[in-house]
Amino acid sequence: MKKYAYFPGCSLESMELSYHQSTVEVSKALGVELQELEDWNCCGATAYFHVDEFLAYALCARNLAMADKEKLDVVAPCSGCFKNMYFTREHLKEDPDLAEHVNDALKEDNLRFTGASRVRHLIDVFVQDVGLEAVKKAVKKPLKGLRVATYYGCQIVRPRKDHEEIERPRFFEDLVAALGAEPVDFLWKLRCCGGSLIVTNRQAALSMVRDLLEEAVRQKADLIVTACPLCQVNLECYQGHVNGAFGTNLSVPVLFFTQLMGVALGASPDSLGIGKERVSAEAALGKVAP
């Protein structure tokens, strides 16, 4: 059993509790041990980088230093948290002067960044470390006949250079196929959901969300799965706003990939936080034979 320092991130504590619940369930079922990173702080989302670059690095480094101390790799289910901590580690490793400056501040919390702990996205842990064969073997209820749009969003793959394929990734489709579902050809799978523009430029974000939802409908997807809490909020919670703004009548359930995995692994919908959606996934999941 492989053990990781689990960094849930702020949105998994409230708005996206279902992502946390399903992460815990699926990890248990697949023999992945998650030890919550003790006293973690917010990764800063995009806001820190707007205000002060050095502050942004220091706050991410505090989390990395705590993981270094535990001698565990960090795993983040949120693409934003993942990207911030992944690149903070890269920058600090490349720039020892910056790292020294950050470490001087970290002394106040008796911590030291060494860069020993790697930063992973949760989906990479399931795809690469657990492996699709093992996932396939663990499936108790294959999701036969379920058409799924796999939405990568931005920051799982961009702007990483070490990822096998940033232009045409397939790992999300492969994971969904391992669960017995049918991944559709989702043209906009790598296009942005608007991110925090949903607050700062509502019109732009809603139009980006509309494009994504319409493409999912065109591909006759029963639902969209995502690996990022902000994508889930924008695509799901704001569907009413999209319909209001553009006169559309879109209604597409948006689940986390861990919720879909949980269903296939035989966990109860309750334990996966299914039912907290504003656009119910009940009918879509009902297509899967019990």
Place this chain on the structure above:
Amino acid sequence: MAAKVPFSQEIGHLMYAVGGSPIDQCIQCGTCAGVCPSAPFMQHSPRQIIDMIRAGLRKEVLSSNTFWYCASCYQCTVRCPQGIKITDMMYALKRYTMWRNQQPEELIGPDFCRNFVTQILKTGRSFEPAMAPVYMFSLGLGGFVREGLMGVSLFFKGRMSLIPKKIKRIDNFRRMIAKIVPMEGIV
């Protein structure tokens, strides 16, 4: 007398820490503008902004909404044939205009960011309800009501907490921050 640094160099310096090619390497191919999902909403496309920086159009650049409408999707960065970190340039421009307090008034982005950072420096974690006052009033009455109703529905779905979370070693955390940015007026 000290030499005057051209505007393009000033912006170049701001990007020094993030690496990538300097903006004078831009060949104006427009790939960034073509792949940017936000470009139709921007006053100037990313390509135009780079050209304007190089032409020294300081006032026009700093008052543009372009970088405030960047969603940090990094599509331009990974596709730029010249290896310019365009997303990081957008961040640099945001910081620069906030520092100079020159952002156009109708934008929500600057206040949203300040508020977000202040919240985190207080508790160590972010808290959605504290963000609402920054932008709710910009939505108009209908939008305000709709947003409020969404908050209520999320609350009843168990997706909205009314109590901010706080990290345990908040005192150490604040001392750490104080070594980096002035904390007066924040906590």
